[in-house]
Amino acid sequence: MTRSSSTAIGGSFSANVGAPSCRSALARSTGLPVSRNAGTLSASRAVNATSGARRSPSEFTGGCRTSVRRKDCGRCPRPFITACWMRAGNFSVVAVAWLTAASLPEADRRAAADGLCQTLCMSDRVRTPMRTKAALTAASAARWASRATGRGKGSMIGGLIAAKIDPDIMSRLAAGKRTAVVTGTNGKSTTTRMTAAALTELGAVATQADGANMDAGIIATLSMERSAPICALEVDELHVPHVSDAVDPEVIVLLNLSRDQLDRVGEINMIERRLREGIARHPSATIVANCDDVLVASAAFDAPKVIWVAAGGGWVGDSVSCPRTGEPIIRSGQDWSSSGDETFRRPTPDWWFDDENLHGPDGFCAPMTLSVPGRANRGNAAQAVAAAVAMGADPAKAVAAVGTVGEVAGRYGIHQVGNHSVRTLLAKNPAGWQEALSMIDQDADGLVIAVNGQVPDGEDLSWLWDVRFEAFETMQVVAAGERAADLSVRLLYAGAEHTTIPDPMKAIGSCPPGRVEVLANYTAFRDLGIALERAEQARR
Numbered sequence: 001m002t003r004s005s006s007t008a009i010g011g012s013f014s015a016n017v018g019a020p021s022c023r024s025a026l027a028r029s030t031g032l033p034v035s036r037n038a039g040t041l042s043a044s045r046a047v048n049a050t051s052g053a054r055r056s057p058s059e060f061t062g063g064c065r066t067s068v069r070r071k072d073c074g075r076c077p078r079p080f081i082t083a084c085w086m087r088a089g090n091f092s093v094v095a096v097a098w099l100t101a102a103s104l105p106e107a108d109r110r111a112a113a114d115g116l117c118q119t120l121c122m123s124d125r126v127r128t129p130m131r132t133k134a135a136l137t138a139a140s141a142a143r144w145a146s147r148a149t150g151r152g153k154g155s156m157i158g159g160l161i162a163a164k165i166d167p168d169i170m171s172r173l174a175a176g177k178r179t180a181v182v183t184g185t186n187g188k189s190t191t192t193r194m195t196a197a198a199l200t201e202l203g204a205v206a207t208q209a210d211g212a213n214m215d216a217g218i219i220a221t222l223s224m225e226r227s228a229p230i231c232a233l234e235v236d237e238l239h240v241p242h243v244s245d246a247v248d249p250e251v252i253v254l255l256n257l258s259r260d261q262l263d264r265v266g267e268i269n270m271i272e273r274r275l276r277e278g279i280a281r282h283p284s285a286t287i288v289a290n291c292d293d294v295l296v297a298s299a300a301f302d303a304p305k306v307i308w309v310a311a312g313g314g315w316v317g318d319s320v321s322c323p324r325t326g327e328p329i330i331r332s333g334q335d336w337s338s339s340g341d342e343t344f345r346r347p348t349p350d351w352w353f354d355d356e357n358l359h360g361p362d363g364f365c366a367p368m369t370l371s372v373p374g375r376a377n378r379g380n381a382a383q384a385v386a387a388a389v390a391m392g393a394d395p396a397k398a399v400a401a402v403g404t405v406g407e408v409a410g411r412y413g414i415h416q417v418g419n420h421s422v423r424t425l426l427a428k429n430p431a432g433w434q435e436a437l438s439m440i441d442q443d444a445d446g447l448v449i450a451v452n453g454q455v456p457d458g459e460d461l462s463w464l465w466d467v468r469f470e471a472f473e474t475m476q477v478v479a480a481g482e483r484a485a486d487l488s489v490r491l492l493y494a495g496a497e498h499t500t501i502p503d504p505m506k507a508i509g510s511c512p513p514g515r516v517e518v519l520a521n522y523t524a525f526r527d528l529g530i531a532l533e534r535a536e537q538a539r540r
Contacts, residue, residue, distance in 0.1 A: 132172050135165035136223055143220075155224070159216030162223060170215065173222035174247035177206070179231040180387050181244055183275075184255025184296070185268075186432040188213060188234045190372060190408045191255060191380040196232040197405050198388030198398035204228040211409045214239055218247075230391075237271050241278030244285070251387045252279065253288045255311065255380065257295035258318045259463065260429040268295060272323050275299040288387045290379070291347045294319035294329055294336060301344065309386050310334070310349035311379030315431035317466070351386045353378050358385060358399055366399045371406040376435045410529045417505075417535055419513040420446070424532075426525045428457070430466040436519055437471055446511025447472065449491075450481035450504045450524035457522050461486050469494035480507035481524040504528045505535070 139158035146157055162169050180199070182192040189211040196207040206225035208217055213234040221233070235243050237257070244252065254275070259268050276299045279287060289300035292313035300306050313319075322329055327340025337345035351360045358368040358381070370381055381402040388398040407413040415422045423444075427436035440447065453459050461483055469491055477498040479487040484502045491498045501507040504524065508516055520528055 129166075129172070131166045132169055135162040135169050138162065138165055139220070139223055153210070155210065155220035156212055156216050158223070159212075159218070159220035162219050163215055170219050170222065170243070171246040173219065173226065174231065177222075177229060177231045177247070178202075178391060179233060179247045179249045180251040180253060180391060181233050181235050181240065181247065181249040182253040182255070182387075183235045183237050183240045184253075184290075185237065185258045185260045185429060186435065187255045187376060187380045190377060190405070190411065191253065191384050192232050192234040193408045194381055194384035194402040194405050195253065195387050197401040198384055198393050199230050199232060199391060200401065201393055201397055202391065203230050205230045205232055207232040208234050209409070215243070218243060237275065241274055241281070244278055244282055249282065249285050251286045251288060251390050252282070253383055253387050254290060254293075254296045254300055255383060256290055256293045256313065256315075256431065257299070258315050258429060258431040260431075260458070268318050269323050271295075272299050276302070279303050286390045288383055288390060290383065291349050292334065292379075295323055297347065298323045298344070301347075306347075307351070307386050307390055308347045308349045309379070309383045310352035311383050312375060314376065315434055317430070351382050353382045358382055360386070360389070360395055364395050366396050368399050369403050371403060372408070372412050373439045374435060375438075410525065415532045415536065417508055417516075417532065420508055420511060420516045421514065422508055422516045422518055422532070424525065424528065425517065425519045426522070427519060428522050430463050433467040433519075437468065440471075440517050440519065441515065442475065444475075444517045445514030446478065446508070446516040447475050448478045448480050448504060448507045448511065448516060448518045448520075449487060450507070450518065450520035450528060451479075451484065451487045452482045452521060452524040452527070453486070454482070454523045457524075464490045469496055472496040478507040478510060480504040481520065505531050 139162040142161045143153070143155065143158040147153060166172070180195055182188055182195060184191075189208075192207055196205045199205050204225070204227065206221055206228035208221050210217070211234060212218070212220065213236045218233055218235065222231070231247070233243070233247065233249075240252070257268055257272055257275075272295045279285070279299060280302065283304050285303075286305045286307060287300045287303045288307045288309060290296045290311040290313065291308040292310055294313075294316075295318070316331070319329060321327065322338035322340050322344065324344055325338055325340030327338060330337050330339050335346050351358070353359065353368060356367060357365050359365050368378065368381060370377055381399075384402050385395065385398045388401075389395050410424055411426050413424050415424070423441075425436050425439060427433040451457075451461065451464070453461050464486060467490075472491075473495050475496070477491060477496050479485075479491060479498050479500045480502055481487065481504060482502065484500050488498065488500045499510065501510055504518070504520070505528070508518065518528065
């Protein structure tokens with residue numbers, strides 16, 4: 001780190017800083033003496049040698065956040081403060097304020113901040129706790145064993161073991177990273193992948209490749225991509241509050257909320273209230289919210305910083321009443337309002353899209369061409385761009401980046417199985433099925449619908465009766481999956497001609513040669529993906 005020869009910074013700090021390596025790192029970065037004290041942080045004096053003025057630490061901390069965040073630390077603007085805070089308590093914040101307020105030339109201030117950033121925020125020289133090291137070692141061994149025995153990629157078991165050994169490992173691994181959390185009932189994986197793509201211009205991005213969106217999957221992602229300064233994390237709706245507490249997100253993306261797995265997550269209004277409470281604990285986070293979804297709008301409505309995106313709300317069956325008052329929601333075209341609270345109505349969007357372009361603040365407009373089908377994915381892309389721009393990405397580059405996202409964890413993938421070209425689609429709840437049904441190619445040579453009823457799917461399949469299978473009156477359908485019989489009954493009442501073959505691979509084989517569309521819920525989709533991978537390996 002360089003410092004101006006004409007400007008001297010004097011003073012001494014004492015702080016309750018745990019590791020000697022942390023104290024020496026601070027001393028190297030700031031050029032100030034650092035000592036350990038059992039008491040609280042204090043700054044004895046700070047002298048601007050040019051003016052001779054004495055200032056108290058409180059004067060420096062009052063203005064340091066904006067200056068450091070936007071100017072002095074180009075490497076990791078917002079987490080700079082968070083990471084330093086977690087590494088060494090309040091000391092690092094005061095130290096940065098001192099450097100900023102001491103009238104150093106611009107170049108030297110930048111060099112000083114960058115030196116402190118490298119040493120504290122992104123350096124391995126700050127000691128990792130032994131418990132965390134043990135957790136990471138055990139997780140790595142578990143992943144290796146899982147792959148070696150052919151049981152899977154091992155990311156989930158690795159994350160589970162790491163969390164058991166070190167309950168605080170998620171917050172430790174996320175320290176110093178700029179994080180975007182993406183949640184919602186549908187579209188999480190696609191939007192997270194798009195957000196990661198749009199953020200790539202800012203640096204390496206840690207994100208889940210397989211959609212593992214609960215604690216174990218998040219920990220596994222963070223542990224395997226420790227050097228990435230940026231995270232785009234898909235998070236299950238129920239887990240958002242405590243995951244946000246652990247990772248301190250810069251941006252929280254709220255896509256949509258509708259009924260899903262009632263036997264696991266309960267009623268959707270309860271999820272909305274929990275999200276609202278979780279968001280309230282992070283007033284500095286920017287919320288990117290879908291203004292067309294009543295429940296999402298309610299969760300984000302009171303947040304200090306909200307970017308509203310008109311991402312669409314095709315499924316309105318779960319928002320006929322106001323989540324805040326219980327009174328009916330009144331709809332008029334795209335607009336909606338609560339009949340029980342005149343202030344709660346559809347916010348004016350900052351971002352919106354049409355069939356060709358994405359529109360944003362300050363007159364921004366750019367063509368948006370996607371590699372994934374469906375209008376819902378255009379809404380997902382709009383929110384991904386808005387999140388990336390909120391974190392500093394260039395809007396035009398972000399729009400181009402989301403257009404490169406194609407297959408997402410097997411979704412929209414095309415596989416050759418014998419004389420069948422198979423495209424796989426995932427749907428997990430009534431809202432998701434409604435959107436997925438609109439993506440089905442009615443001219444395909446065959447359609448397989450596979451439904452399981454395992455715990456991750458929700459064992460209660462009564463939602464099948466909310467899905468409009470009547471759309472397939474003109475197609476020959478094959479009902480498959482562990483709950484093929486339940487699906488068959490629903491198709492019968494929908495008037496859709498069908499046959500029942502529980503094994504999805506055999507169901508595909510029964511279709512006429514050519515293009516086959518496969519629509520499956522979560523575990524049926526997962527199991528089919530494994531079967532297709534094995535079939536392709538056998539063919540090679």
